[in-house]
Amino acid sequence: MQLDSSGLQVLSEQECFLLLSSVPIxxxxxxxxxxxAVQPVNFCLDGRFIVIRTATGSKLAAATRHAVVxxxxxxxxxxxxxxxSVTAVGHAREVSDAAELDRLARxxxxxxxPGNRDHYIVVEAEQISGRRIAAVTAGA
Amino acid sequence: MQLDSSGLQVLSEQECFLLLSSVPIxxxxxxxxxxxAVQPVNFCLDGRFIVIRTATGSKLAAATRHAVVxxxxxxxxxxxxxxxSVTAVGHAREVSDAAELDRLARxxxxxxxPGNRDHYIVVEAEQISGRRIAAVTAGA
Structure with missing residues (x-):
């Protein structure tokens, strides 16, 4: 078990993806x-890709266009x-290819x-890291 | 009840602070x-100020010094x-004044x-905003 300088357990890349896939938000x-800026979103993991649905013209769509997030x-x-906690960092891109949109829609x-959210943003997890607080530390 | 362009309920500043004070992380x-970058932290609300404890020399302490976070x-x-969800934006500062440290420690x-975390970072909530998803939207 690897600990970081803060005494937290360092998660493997495999554990990070597994944990990411276990939560809806x-x-x-x-x-x-x-x-x-930070915004909670529903998401779905598609291999190394984090898939998010948002509204066309949303602030999120505009701000993440070609950005590293x-x-x-x-x-x-x-x-x-x-x-x-798991954090991924990578380029965000909007999906415009019809075949890819069709696949993501499934x-x-x-x-x-609420509302119509047929705009897809995909973030590639180019870097991923995670930490776990596992032990109850008395009096911490 | 005010809705934003995404159909989410807009929370008042008072509701935002009340909700912020209701969670430990x-x-x-x-x-x-x-x-x-993003890092989960334990925090405590002190009026309009978000108080965080970290280790001296931590990445968080270095990265947030005089920064808008x-x-x-x-x-x-x-x-x-x-x-x-509630988001505050404001300047972060490290606390070095002995009297203030003494007050924050209480x-x-x-x-x-785990570990020694006697370094305090204070973020003033200069802007605060929040949203609520209240209704169950069938088939969304």
Whole structure:
């Protein structure tokens, strides 16, 4: 078990992808008018690709166009003070190819937010890393 | 009830602060070597200020020094497909004043991660906004 300088367990790439695929919501981190921005989104993992549905013309669609973004998901247990977090970093691109759109539309990706969301953003997890807080540390 | 262009409920500033104060973990969003970065942290609200404890010399401490950062917290219910998210944006500063450190040390702020974390970062919520997904939208 590898620990980082903060004493947190370092997750393997395989564990990171497995954990990412276990949750329905993550957070896309980008820059909006030169300020750091973050937005929770429903997503679906497609190999190394994080697939997000949004509305055409949304702020998210505009701000992530050709941008390098981060994508984070986590799960924490407040009672046990345990949890994990995974962060991927990579280029975001909008999907315009009809065959690819058709394929993505068949992924098990539902969005909780209302409205028409037929614009797809794909983020390639070029870098991925994760940490786990596993032990209950008394008095921490 | 105000809705945004995505059909999500817009939360008032008061609701945003109330919700922020109800959860133990949020995510600080910053830039690390020109790339977007995000890290979950335990935090405590102190008026309009988000108080975070980290280790001296940590990547987080270095990257957020004098930076404008975003801070996000949320809570989602996968079964109901409901939830809320709040994002604050503002300047981060490290606390070095002895009297302020003394005061912050008395806040009910515990960190789940192991190790010595006596370095305090304070983010002023200069802008704060929040959204809620309240309705179950059939077939969304």
């Amino acid at each position: 993550g957070r896309i981190v980008f820059t909006d008018r030169a300020l750091p 981060a994508f984070e998901a986590d799960e924490f247990d407040a009672a046990m003070r345990t949890g994990w 992924l098990p990706l539902t969005t909780w937010a | 949020g995510r600080i969003v910053f830039t690390d070597r020109a790339l977007p 975003a801070f996000e917290a949320d809570e989602f219910d996968a079964a109901m497909r409901t939830g809320w 806040l009910p702020l515990t960190t789940w991660a």
